[in-house]
Amino acid sequence: MGxxxxxxxxxxxxxxxVVFLQFGYAGMDxxxxxxxxxxxxxxxxxxxRHIFALIAMAPFAVILEKKVRPKMTxxxxxKIMLLSFLEPVIDQNLYxxxxxxxxxTFAVSMYNVLPAITFVMAWILRLEKVKLKSIHSQAKVFGTxxxxxxxxxxxxxxxxxxxxFGTHGSNMHNQPNGGVNLQHAIKGSVMITIGCFxxxxxxxLQAITIESYPAELSLTAWICLLGTVEGGIVALIMERRNFSAWTLKLDTKLLAAVYSGIVCSGMAYYIQGAVMKExxxxxxxxxxxxxxxxVAIMGFFFLAEQMYLGRFVGAIIIMVGLYLVVWGKGKDYELPSPITKDPILPAKQTIEESNGKEEHSNYELNNLSNLGAGKVAQDEQV
Structure with missing residues (x-):
């Protein structure tokens, strides 16, 4: 049972x-x-963000992966330098x-094209199994x-x-795009789309790197360290005349840095790497x-935001899509398992047994022949 x-x-x-990650990202936004x-x-x-992530994750990487950490080449x-540039510098700044x-809300909405982009790239690089005639692959495509x-x-x-439930939401979100003008919406959309790529x-690249460096905690610590260095260089250039931008007090700024660093960088990189392995x-x-x-559910229950029919239908479509992807990918990991070892072991076993029997019979024949030769020699002496 256990x-x-x-x-x-x-x-x-x-x-x-992955569900924990999405709850974490919702709070970060x-x-x-x-x-x-x-x-x-x-x-x-x-x-x-990456300083706090490094402080949180580095001790675990040093202690827990001391014996299993591969040699750095x-x-x-x-690859790690490129990882640190792609996510901490480009993606997060543009986001x-x-x-x-x-x-x-608009930023979260735009970021939902990420699954489609990742799926296409993984398909091109053959990191994702796709056979269009297979119902499981079709489920993954349609689910995405x-x-x-x-x-x-x-x-x-x-x-x-x-x-x-008899609730009456507030009217604070009735303005189109939350009061954002068209020009800013276009700029924001372009930046977030580039960040998605x-x-x-x-x-x-993280999925590829984890194969040659299978130490998720150490890889996370390296990304946070190099992300701090590379992001720091960019920040010093962009804020070179604004030294007050670096001051932190006990307010929302500090809370945002600590929370997003520990949960959405440190823990997120580690969880992503561990899940990607499987x-x-x-x-x-x-x-x-x-x-x-x-975000929509929490806003409805805790912030008394209005729940629209479009949001409700969209949420159901997302759930159906997730089920299709999970079902399709689940078959990817069920099918290969029985093929590798079963047909090989019996054949090896029978060959080894037959070889053992032949060696044993040869040994007995040699002994008999030696005994016979000894007996003949004895008779001749007599």
Whole structure:
């Protein structure tokens, strides 16, 4: 009974990990937007974010992976430097800049194209198994498209207000795009889209790097360290005349840096790497639209925000899409297991047994012949 529970938990670990990530990202979006609205520089936020992530993750990497950490090579170090540039420098800065120009909800909505971009890139690089004639591959393709489509429905279509459980939402979100003008919305959209491509490249490269450097905690610590250095250089250049941008007090700015650093950088890089080992980069990014569903549900229950029919239908489409992807990818990991060892072992065993029997019979024949020769020699002496 205990063995079955352990097997079930091991199968559920990737799902628990990616769902936890989406809850973490939902909190980060709200806190980061509040910090940026108070005048915090996005470049400085990225640097402090990775400093706190490094402080949180480095001790675990040093202690827990002391014996299993692979040797650092030049090619691995170059990959880690590129990882640190793609995510901490390009993606996060562009995401925060896009959020500055728009809103947190708009930024989350735009980021839902990430699963589709990652899926296409993984397919091209053969990191994702896709056979169009297979029903499981079709489920992955349609599921990925459904998650993106559901996110777009939640973003673009409102419909009538749903008064669930007798609640009456506030009217604070009735303005189109949350009061964002068209010019800023276009700028923000371009920045967030470029950030999505950078994040997709990061996911693919992390999956490749983890194969040659299978130490998730150490890889996380390296990304945070180099991300701090590279992001710090960019921040010093961009904020060279604004030294006050580096000051932190006990307020939302500090909370945003600590929370996003520990949860959304340190723990996120580690969980992503661990899940990618088993399920690949597409599995991790497919759950991204779930963040939008979480934000909508939390906003409805805790902030008394209005729930529109479009958001409700979009959330259902996302859930269906996630189920299709999970089902399709689940078959990828069930099919190969019985093929590798079963037909080989019996053949080896029979060959070894037959060789053993032949050696044993040869040994007995040699003994008999030696005994016979000895007996003949004895007779001749007599």
């Amino acid at each position: 063995g079955n529970k352990e097997k079930l938990f091991n199968r559920m670990k990737p799902f628990i990990g 709200v806190l980061s937007k509040a910090a940026l609205n108070k005048g915090m520089s996005n470049y400085v936020l990225v640097v402090y 030049l090619s691995i170090f170059i 925060y800049l896009g959020m500055k120009y728009t809103t947190a 498209l459904a998650t993106v489509a559901g996110a777009m429905v939640m973003t673009l279509i409102k419909g009538p207000v749903l008064e669930l 950078s994040c997709a490249c990061f996911m693919i 399920r690949g980069p597409v599995f991790v990014t497919t759950f991204n639209p779930l963040c939008m569903v979480i």
